[in-house]
Amino acid sequence: xxxxxxxxxxxxxxxxxxxxxxxxxxxxxxxxxxxxxxxxxxxxxxxxxxxxxxxxxxxxxxxxxxxxxxxxxxxxxxxxxxxxxxxxxxxxxxxxxxxxxxxxxxxxxxxxxxxxxxxxxxxxxxxxxxxxxxxxxxxxxxxxxxxxxxxxxxxxxxxxxxxxxxxxxxxxxxxxxxxxxxxxxxxxxxxxxxxxxxxxxxxxxxxxxxxxxxxxxxxxxxxxxxxxxxxxxxxxxxxxxxxxxxxxxxxxxxxxxxxxxxxxxxxxxxxxxxxxxxxxxxxxxxxxxxxxxxxxxxxxxxxx
Amino acid sequence: xxxxxxxxxxxxxxxxxxxxxxxxxxxxxxxxxxxxxxxxxxxxxxxxxxxxxxxxxxxxxxxxxxxxxxxxxxxxxxxxxxxxxxxxxxxxxxxxxxxxxxxxxxxxxxxxxxxxxxxxxxxxxxxxxxxxxxxxxxxxxxxxxxxxxxxxxxxxxxxxxxxxxxxxxxxxxxxxxxxxxxxxxxxxxxxxxxxxxxxxxxxxxxxxxxxxxxxxxxxxxxxxxxxxxxxxxxxxxxxxxxxxxxxxxxxxxxxxxxxxxxx
Numbered sequence: 256x257x258x259x260x261x262x263x264x265x266x267x268x269x270x271x272x273x274x275x276x277x278x279x280x281x282x283x284x285x286x287x288x289x290x291x292x293x294x295x296x297x298x299x300x301x302x303x304x305x306x307x308x309x310x311x312x313x314x315x316x317x318x319x320x321x322x323x324x325x326x327x328x329x330x331x332x333x334x335x336x337x338x339x340x341x342x343x344x345x346x347x348x349x350x351x352x353x354x355x356x357x358x359x360x361x362x363x364x365x366x367x368x369x370x371x372x373x374x375x376x377x378x379x380x381x382x383x384x385x386x387x388x389x390x391x392x393x394x395x396x397x398x399x400x401x402x403x404x405x406x407x408x409x410x411x412x413x414x415x416x417x418x419x420x421x422x423x424x425x426x427x428x429x430x431x432x433x434x435x436x437x438x439x440x441x442x443x444x445x446x447x448x449x450x451x452x453x454x455x456x457x458x459x460x461x462x463x464x465x466x467x468x469x470x471x472x473x474x475x476x477x478x479x480x481x482x483x484x485x486x487x488x489x490x491x492x493x494x495x496x497x498x499x500x501x502x503x504x505x506x507x508x509x510x511x512x513x514x515x516x517x518x519x520x521x522x523x524x525x526x527x528x529x530x531x532x533x534x535x536x537x538x539x540x541x542x543x544x545x546x547x548x549x550x551x552x553x554x555x556x557x558x559x
Numbered sequence: 560x561x562x563x564x565x566x567x568x569x570x571x572x573x574x575x576x577x578x579x580x581x582x583x584x585x586x587x588x589x590x591x592x593x594x595x596x597x598x599x600x601x602x603x604x605x606x607x608x609x610x611x612x613x614x615x616x617x618x619x620x621x622x623x624x625x626x627x628x629x630x631x632x633x634x635x636x637x638x639x640x641x642x643x644x645x646x647x648x649x650x651x652x653x654x655x656x657x658x659x660x661x662x663x664x665x666x667x668x669x670x671x672x673x674x675x676x677x678x679x680x681x682x683x684x685x686x687x688x689x690x691x692x693x694x695x696x697x698x699x700x701x702x703x704x705x706x707x708x709x710x711x712x713x714x715x716x717x718x719x720x721x722x723x724x725x726x727x728x729x730x731x732x733x734x735x736x737x738x739x740x741x742x743x744x745x746x747x748x749x750x751x752x753x754x755x756x757x758x759x760x761x762x763x764x765x766x767x768x769x770x771x772x773x774x775x776x777x778x779x780x781x782x783x784x785x786x787x788x789x790x791x792x793x794x795x796x797x798x799x800x801x802x803x804x805x806x807x808x809x810x811x812x813x814x815x816x817x818x819x820x821x822x
Binding site: 460461463464466467468469470474478479482 | 634635642
């Protein structure tokens with residue numbers, strides 16, 4: 256009886272509440288005649304209404320934008336040599352069904368092409384980070400170094416990345432290192448500049464703490480300078496990765512070998528325009544993923 | 560020691576784009592061992608500059624400064640500073656913020672366990688043991704300031720320098736922290752030099768109030784001895800005539816002799 260009562264109370268239905276009050280005066284058997292528990296199903300919309308609305312408010316414009324893009328694309332491709340969305344989609348299914356085939360040096364799956372491009376970006380960008388970040392720290396810390404390097408940086412930074420390619424070919428006498436060199440030289444600037452700016456922006460309060468506590472240079476670096484500069488540094492890294500990924504397609508178009516840029520050029524020579532469009536989307540998506548990953552890393556280091 | 564901290568004929572001239580600016584001129588003052596001295600004056604009178612000079616963050620243009628028998632040449636852990644805006648490192652927990660100071664001063668001579676114990680004791684002193692593992696952005700302004708005080712005290716400084724430590728707090732929190740500071744100072748027998756612009760705060764806490772004239776070329780205008788007995792109780796002082804007399808003297812100085820022309 257009591258168990259039944261508790262179940263009813265748990266449902267908080269009016270009927271059970273009434274029963275509970277009148278129970279003591281009632282005869283035992285009548286308890287079993289209590290109305291069956293009314294299960295109150297809260298409708299999903301009622302329970303998660305706010306979340307669902309927010310979700311749709313977020314998603315609907317995105318879906319709408321993409322749909323509009325595809326429709327415009329389909330209209331533009333009508334009656335021109337540009338392949339439409341459907342044709343490209345079918346082609347993409349074929350390309351991505353076997354991304355890692357290898358038929359000789361000039362005919363490899365799109366997976367290999369992406370990985371090769373990523374490898375070049377990784378090496379070029381990695382070297383730029385290894386050199387650029389410490390350099391940025393020193394430029395930010397020492398005024399003399401800053402004044403010394405300022406004219407060089409302002410002179411070289413706006414140079415188009417591909418202008419560096421002939422220099423790379425001349426020095427390295429090979430296409431692959433030349434492509435990596437272009438990535439290196441075009442992605443180093445944001446890291447130098449942002450790291451240096453970060454060091455200059457370290458609040459004087461923190462440096463006063465360092466002075467008052469008389470911290471050693473190493474402690475100042477690990478406990479104050481590095482954590483304070485980290486968000487700036489990550490911004491620089493993010494910009495650099497963006498530039499590197501932007502430049503790799505152009506560099507590979509010129510240098511050849513295996514890579515997404517070369518693939519684009521190769522497919523152009525084959526007049527396989529669907530593949531070029533696939534490559535454009537692939538480059539875009541990989542770039543987005545790189546950016547997003549770094550955003551997640553950066554968020555991890557946000558204070559305040 | 561009668562002149563534990565000594566500032567003698569100190570002047571401070573800043574070089575600015577539009578020529579040199581004399582912030583302090585011929586300042587003479589001292590703090591005895593175990594004494595609580597406040598610097599009071601209108602904003603911009605250079606009282607923070609004077610504190611930064613004693614802290615060693617600035618170098619005086621002329622004059623001599625001595626702390627515990629040694630000339631002040633740059634900042635050092637013998638002078639614990641509490642800044643107005645707490646200046647805790649946001650990426651370290653309260654414990655780590657205090658530990659940073661403890662390690663620096665005692666790291667060479669003591670084991671890790673002892674250092675931790677010192678840090679814990681410092682946080683206990685300001686009643687923040689429960690917030691040891693919190694980051695500064697997770698605690699209130701008053702708590703941040705208390706961690707700042709714990710950090711300064713954990714170094715066992717010869718002098719505690721407080722630069723408007725409660726200036727950014729609301730009135731109730733400020734009163735609460737003043738009471739706590741009174742207790743802490745009584746317990747640790749610290750020598751304190753504090754900058755403030757709050758007359759009640761100055762009278763409540765100090766043994767002497769050094770009143771500064773308006774800048775530029777500010778200097779010590781007058782000194783008030785606060786002869787109220789310790790321990791002091793905020794509520795008991797409300798009806799104490801000596802308290803009101805001190806308060807009146809400071810107010811008179813600030814608002815009659817040194818009233819700033821409307822800025």
